[in-house]
Amino acid sequence: MDALRPKATIYDVMPLKKMQNPSLCAALVLLVFAGSANSAEQRRFEPLYEKVRAEQKPNIIFILADDLGYGDLGCYGQKKIKTPNLDRMAAEGMRFTQCYAGSTVCAPSRSALLTGQHTGHTRIRGNQAYPLRLEDITVAEVLKGAGYKTGAFGKWAMGLKGTTGTPSRQGFEEWFGYLSQTHAHNYYPTQLFRSSVLYNQEDEILPIAANLDGQKGVYSHDRFSFAASNYVRINKYFPFFMYVAYTIPHAHNALGKKTGNGMEVPNDKPYSGEDWSQPEKNKAAMITRLDASVGALMNYLKALRIETNTLVLFSSDNGPHQEGGVDPKFFNSSGGLRGIKRDLYEGGIRVPMIAWWPGIIKPGSVSDQVFTFWDVLPTAAEIAGAKPPENIDGISLVPTLLGKKQTNQHEFLYWEFHEKGTKQAVRTGDWKSVRLAPGEPLELYNLKTDVSESVNVAEKHPEVIAKIENYLKTARTDSERWPIKSPAEAVKEKHEPADVN
Numbered sequence: 001m002d003a004l005r006p007k008a009t010i011y012d013v014m015p016l017k018k019m020q021n022p023s024l025c026a027a028l029v030l031l032v033f034a035g036s037a038n039s040a041e042q043r044r045f046e047p048l049y050e051k052v053r054a055e056q057k058p059n060i061i062f063i064l065a066d067d068l069g070y071g072d073l074g075c076y077g078q079k080k081i082k083t084p085n086l087d088r089m090a091a092e093g094m095r096f097t098q099c100y101a102g103s104t105v106c107a108p109s110r111s112a113l114l115t116g117q118h119t120g121h122t123r124i125r126g127n128q129a130y131p132l133r134l135e136d137i138t139v140a141e142v143l144k145g146a147g148y149k150t151g152a153f154g155k156w157a158m159g160l161k162g163t164t165g166t167p168s169r170q171g172f173e174e175w176f177g178y179l180s181q182t183h184a185h186n187y188y189p190t191q192l193f194r195s196s197v198l199y200n201q202e203d204e205i206l207p208i209a210a211n212l213d214g215q216k217g218v219y220s221h222d223r224f225s226f227a228a229s230n231y232v233r234i235n236k237y238f239p240f241f242m243y244v245a246y247t248i249p250h251a252h253n254a255l256g257k258k259t260g261n262g263m264e265v266p267n268d269k270p271y272s273g274e275d276w277s278q279p280e281k282n283k284a285a286m287i288t289r290l291d292a293s294v295g296a297l298m299n300y301l302k303a304l305r306i307e308t309n310t311l312v313l314f315s316s317d318n319g320p321h322q323e324g325g326v327d328p329k330f331f332n333s334s335g336g337l338r339g340i341k342r343d344l345y346e347g348g349i350r351v352p353m354i355a356w357w358p359g360i361i362k363p364g365s366v367s368d369q370v371f372t373f374w375d376v377l378p379t380a381a382e383i384a385g386a387k388p389p390e391n392i393d394g395i396s397l398v399p400t401l402l403g404k405k406q407t408n409q410h411e412f413l414y415w416e417f418h419e420k421g422t423k424q425a426v427r428t429g430d431w432k433s434v435r436l437a438p439g440e441p442l443e444l445y446n447l448k449t450d451v452s453e454s455v456n457v458a459e460k461h462p463e464v465i466a467k468i469e470n471y472l473k474t475a476r477t478d479s480e481r482w483p484i485k486s487p488a489e490a491v492k493e494k495h496e497p498a499d500v501n
């Protein structure tokens with residue numbers, strides 16, 4: 001696997017910038033633990049943010065889990081699966097209770113994340129292979145334009161080799177991972193793809209000999225962690241944006257169909273002795289392994305002394321699955337919310353979100369600010385001092401991260417989902433509305449009093465329904481590939497639904 005190990009480069013002998021100065025870092029760390037939440041302290045945090053930005057543009061890391069539910073982490077109420085590092089990340093940073101993924105499955109969720117547009121506008125609105133176009137502006141392109149180094153590792157799903165949607169054509173200078181999401185189901189692939197400006201490679205196939213002939217020599221997740229820490233080390237003297245799209249705890253569906261256990265992981269530690277089914281033990285082991293990887297990266301940022309200049313965001317692309325032999329109820333993976341992956345109820349789209357930035361984000365904060373995947377691009381752009389594209393749906397959440405009042409708020413949030421016909425959902429204020437098929441009545445729930453969406457109150461609030469119907473008139477532009485369809489029309493279409501996740 002030495003081919004994957006970047007050689008020492010000119011970057012490694014460049015002088016330290018002031019932000020890497022140990023005494024300044026120590027001063028910042030002292031500030032973090034200095035006081036309680038009051039406005040005087042808040043006034044101290046703000047100039048620090050400006051000072052950090054003035055020294056060097058802050059690094060931004062986005063870590064994405066795959067099908068991790070709202071209730072799968074200890075800091076979100078999980079009782080059985082151990083996630084000490086993510087819990088620590090929340091204790092040292094800000095935990096969001098109302099974060100929404102872009103969609104309820106992989107590809108459209110990532111399209112919303114990367115383009116700053118919800119599924120009424122973003123290019124990719126379903127899981128079928130369909131590439132981003134060159135004119136689609138990604139967060140990587142925005143940050144690259146602001147002088148950032150850009151790298152992505154893991155699962156891509158925004159375009160196959162040879163299309164306009166590959167990472168190297170969408171702003172990422174360094175890339176290593178799976179281009180196809182179906183390929184990404186296999187945790188022991190015999191090959192992966194790599195692109196690199198540094199090494200002049202574009203979607204070159206990287207054979208993994210250790211996995212040939214059914215061998216299980218290299219677990220891809222571990223290799224992505226390795227690539228991520230290398231990327232940070234090589235780019236530590238530059239502002240960088242790194243997107244780490246892990247595949248845990250997604251099921252290996254084909255393996256699951258064959259053996260009944262698609263939860264593929266090197267071992268089931270530390271759950272081997274539990275009285276659970278093997279797929280559930282493996283699922284827990286996968287999540288704990290992911291947790292350890294995130295912890296190692298946080299420790300590495302501290303060891304490199306760049307943690308006070310690096311915002312790390314951790315989230316998941318959609319709710320928990322019922323695949324590979326697991327039952328999402330077993331660990332209460334939806335965290336008490338209604339529904340799972342493929343639902344537009346909260347369990348399908350509400351996800352964990354932890355923001356960590358020692359010295360800038362107040363430790364142990366919990367925010368009920370609504371945070372959507374399409375807010376990531378404008379938030380990152382503001383931090384980088386870049387101008388976001390005009391046709392986005394997101395808003396910058398920098399004020400929230402800094403503990404300031406968030407005056408800019410969404411009027412409404414929107415999702416559409418196109419498997420077995422089109423489903424739509426809207427959230428405005430505390431109201432959440434779901435339409436299960438075109439022409440069906442809107443369901444209405446008050447999330448403040450009924451977060452599990454158990455009582456449809458549509459008939460009692462015609463004025464809210466009228467308002468949401470009005471939003472729906474302007475919420476979307478038509479998509480050639482994903483028009484609004486009834487279930488009957490969807491059945492007629494040959495290539496839908498594809499068995500990809």
Ligand SMILES: [Ca+2]
Pocket residue numbers: 066067105106250317318501
């Ligand atoms: Ca997913």
Ligand SMILES: [Ca+2]
Pocket residue numbers: 133134135136137138141169170171
């Ligand atoms: Ca582009």
